[in-house]
Amino acid sequence: MTVLANAFSWSHSRHAVFQTCLKRYFFAYYAAWGGWASAAPAPAREAYRLKRLATRQQWAGHHAHGAIEYLLKNARRDPALAAGAETRQIELMRQEFRDSRAGAYRGDPARIPGLFEHEYQLEVPPAEWKATVDRVVAAVRNFLASDLWRDLQTQPDEAFLATERRASFLLDGLKVLAVPDLVVRRNGRVQLYDWKTGTADPEEHRTQLGVYALLALDRWTAAPEEIEAVVFNPVRGQRTEFSFAGGELETIREFIRDSADEMLFPLAHPETNDPGDGREFECTAVEASCKTCPFLRICPRWTT
């Protein structure tokens, strides 16, 4: 079996997992590698299957993103499609919920979503599941009622530079991944949007938006003052704008370099991104982090 090389790259989400728990980071970025292939060794397939699980909060966020992506790509000129977006998304969620409850993801985790609550047989009251779907409904309704949606509907197709497109840039040879939810060019400015459906203070996302700004400098403009980044929370109908001066962007570059160095440190062979047997990656001492960790089933903290 030929497995793609697991080349090292940096992303803000990878940084967040690394900071949460080294063992979780090892499972997600090394143990699970190649586990999508049916011929992969059983431990890799198990780690991959667990990696693909989503908590109901993550699932709601994913569907809010999916609904907005659908609207932007298909419904900007079609009021009927826009009006049907809510029903369409609820139906998708119903189907995924039923499939997950039946364990369908175990046979095909790459394509069929699985819910953490089903994998670990957590008792979640029906009202809680309904509240999860209601968050997505609120996100779709608020987005459709927003000034932002009205404005985006008036923009020409060529103004849309990227919608949920995986992208990367090189920082001193290091590949940095970034996926802004939407990038639009308007009035000579590059506007980067990130949809957030949680309750965190938008300011907590500043560094992530700064990474998107670095991507924009690589791809769409050479001038930091032309970049505007926006966190838009469609559940709360809240919009927060950020701009980045050159000095702050240099600080973010430095942050990425330092973070990548930290990530490479526990590897057995950093030059080949070889983690060894994972022994150097310790379990977090913060038990609260384990409560929603998909790797509970295989984590030595809980199995030995």
Ligand code: SF4
């Ligand atoms: S269960 Fe806890 S200790 Fe184990 S990998 Fe997950 S977060 Fe880390």
